[in-house]
């Protein structure tokens with residue numbers, strides 16, 4: 001226990017000395033963050049739902065992550081916490097500067113700042129607080145009921161990440177989701193730290209920055225990868241991602257196991273859609289069928305260990321397991337939901353009434369074409385309008401093996417995601433049901449006659 005405590009204290013000391021990602025507001029803002037696309041977080045974590053109204057940023061550093069979230073969801077109330085008082089002080093100062101620039105309707109002076117202030121938008125609804133995300137009384141201190149929690153680059157440096165995951169589970173609202181960004185086994189520090197130690201460098205704490213940069217220059221010259229130069233990275237990065245009291249550079253399998261012990265399940269990872277898309281090119285995805293999302297992601301990570309995992313998690317109780325390929329429950333709120341990440345274009349009717357469709361997710365960089373049966377193509381526009389397929393509506397998609405596999409693949413690609421009973425069924429309104437769907441088959445069962453070269457674009461994206 002003492003060892004854990006002293007380790008946590010050393011971590012805090014490191015961030016007090018070098019707040020992350022830095023203290024220079026203009027530079028921070030113009031650099032932006034490295035989180036995955038926010039529509040992906042929502043589409044996978046809370047498919048078909050309205051934007052989050054209460055967000056917790058767990059381990060916010062000097063605030064960039066919270067500013068980006070507030071720009072994207074300006075109406076959301078954001079609580080951003082960090083156990084480093086200096087990091088929180090920097091974040092508050094930066095928020096004041098941005099808020100003042102916003103009130104005056106102009107930037108804070110320099111051109112880069114002017115752009116940035118506009119880009120970052122509302123910061124008024126962010127509350128920055130000093131708090132420890134492993135504190136079992138956290139919810140009593142900052143409140144709970146968050147429908148989205150983001151935790152980027154934090155749990156990798158915690159001696160007991162499971163404890164933090166259990167605390168965060170208590171802070172989540174039913175139907176909410178957690179975004180977790182954590183180091184993977186392929187993180188450069190996995191090999192870099194032992195190498196630096198052999199030169200007598202203290203990797204537990206950055207002490208001699210000049211000597212460290214000199215060695216990193218050598219490493220960069222020898223180690224040919226696409227991760228960029230270490231030697232020229234900001235001091236805050238070197239103190240946090242190269243030197244540091246503790247590192248969990250774990251495989252996805254290890255993170256998933258830790259998360260499960262704390263009651264979470266992985267429902268998506270940012271690398272899964274583009275990786276599956278690549279596999280599809282050779283028609284090799286069938287060998288993975290019917291692995292569930294977490295298992296799929298684990299298998300890919302075994303082949304190519306990621307340096308950093310970006311994953312969405314939900315509480316185990318709200319994730320239905322046992323039918324990994326498709327979900328066929330009929331209760332309200334359950335079923336497969338359209339994630340809104342893909343735009344659909346119907347290209348042409350092929351032989352036997354089958355319809356060729358193209359799906360494009362600009363935010364994920366994924367694009368593919370596939371063939372649907374005429375019945376599926378006819379049902380798809382209504383699904384896009386309503387957002388949910390459950391019970392009887394699902395029968396079209398699971399009545400034969402080919403359709404089941406297609407739906408399984410679409411889940412992996414992030415076209416659809418499993419919704420759960422504890423989510424309000426947004427978009428299932430009577431009005432949505434009454435609106436006449438556009439697209440192939442909207443007026444009749446088969447799209448064949450009128451759509452020989454039909455092109456129709458889905459309203460969601």
Ligand SMILES: C[S@@+](CC[C@H](N)C(=O)[O-])C[C@H]1O[C@@H](n2cnc3c(N)ncnc32)[C@H](O)[C@@H]1O
Nearest residue numbers: 015020059060061082083084132133152153154
């Ligand atoms: C690498 S930084 C990431 C900051 C921010 N999430 C970002 O991506 O810009 C890790 C942050 O986690 C904070 N942190 C580490 N352990 C913590 C804990 N137990 N409670 C709260 N914050 C913690 C550190 O102080 C540091 O600011």
